[in-house]
Amino acid sequence: MAVSLAERTQQLRDERRLxxxxxxxxxxxxxxIHTQEDRVRxxxxxxxxxxxxxxxVDLLKQTxxxxxxxxxxxxxRVNYLEQEVDLVPPIK
Known part of the structure; x- marks a missing residue:
């Protein structure tokens, strides 16, 4: 089942919001992290x-x-969708 350009465009908007x-x-x-490091000091x-x-602090950094x-x-995903809808160059 092919995905329409409108659906891809909506997916792109959603991913950009994410x-x-x-x-x-x-x-x-x-x-x-910086606040917690201040507290540690x-x-x-x-x-x-x-x-x-x-x-x-360690857990925050891992997260x-x-x-x-x-x-x-x-x-x-944004880069892929941009290629799909042929909009703008990829984000670096």
Whole structure:
């Protein structure tokens, strides 16, 4: 079953929205990491046990890696759909 140009165009719009959201989420993720790193430094400066706070930083970074992988997949899909509808050059 062939997919119409209108359907591909809608898919492209949807994927671009997902890419925008992924970019926002990744930016927010970096802000959360930096905030948590500041908290770790404050705990360390106060002589507190910061193992759990450090663990959270590691988990946030691991999550961000997965978000960035997902973003790459979205870009690949956008590029594919752009070729399908012959719109604009691929995102780099």
């Amino acid at each position: 890419l925008e959201k992924a970019d926002v989420d990744i930016d927010e993720g970096w802000r959360r 404050a705990l360390q400066a106060g002589g507190h046990d910061c193992r759990q706070a450090e663990r959270l 961000l890696v997965e978000w960035e992988r997902h973003r790459t997949l979205i870009i690949q």
